[in-house]
Amino acid sequence: MSTPRTPLTPRALGIEQARERLSELIVVDVRTPGEYASGHLPGALNVPLDQLERALPALKESTAEPLMVCRSGARSEKACLLLAEHGVTAATLTGGTLAWAAGGHELDRPAGGARATWAMERQVRFTAGMLVLAGLGLGLLHPAWQLLSAGIAGGLVFSALTDTCGMAAILGRLPHNRPRAADLDATLAALSAR
Structure with missing residues (x-):
């Protein structure tokens, strides 16, 4: 054995x-x-x-x-x-x-x-912030857009709990990061x- x-x-x-x-x-x-x-x-x-x-x-x-x-x-x-x-x-x-x-x-x-x-962490913060702001801004036109902000917030919490980052994985595939x-x-x- x-x-x-x-x-x-x-x-x-x-x-x-x-x-x-x-x-x-x-x-x-x-x-x-x-x-x-x-x-x-x-x-x-x-x-x-x-x-x-x-x-x-x-x-x-x-x-x-x-x-x-x-x-x-x-x-x-x-x-x-x-x-x-x-x-x-x-x-x-x-x-x-x-x-x-x-x-x-x-x-x-x-x-x-x-x-x-930029460092990947900074790219993630920028992208998450822009998506949250976009969701809040578009939410003024139609409340359903606020789900974008909620989804990003949930993703950030999940990222912290699991010590993984799906957004970093996606951003890492962009041409300037490859x-x-x-x-x-x-x-x-x-x-x-x-």
Whole structure:
């Protein structure tokens, strides 16, 4: 009888620990390409969280430990748990790029016209706010439009209770939040080379 496999527990690295070990880690930024373009850790490779499974073979073959990074640490923690399910030990950067920048460390930005976009959390707040205002405004014309505002409010409550976000999943599919196939393939090739 076999015993169930226990998933590997992700390790959290503080800013200074990560800075000291940066050259020996594979830094993987799991934010959207637009967020990545707004500033990332030096040498970080961009593999959006929803594309992380495509990078599993390269991460499994690598001898360097992956350091998963996002804006604040929530998505990188999810990335570490996903990797752990597949037998890859990874660390997460405590506080993400926000903490890195707040610690006085530089963030790299891609050269050559990569366009920075708002962080996903900010995109969600903006979209939710606009939809609520639209529902309230259109509700003056016909009360049924107020259901739009109620639906968004219910979605936000559900999102908080389940720690998931359907609106972020939808917004993540917009063109400015999607990696170009060539960019992701180049990133995966760079991962394989490490």
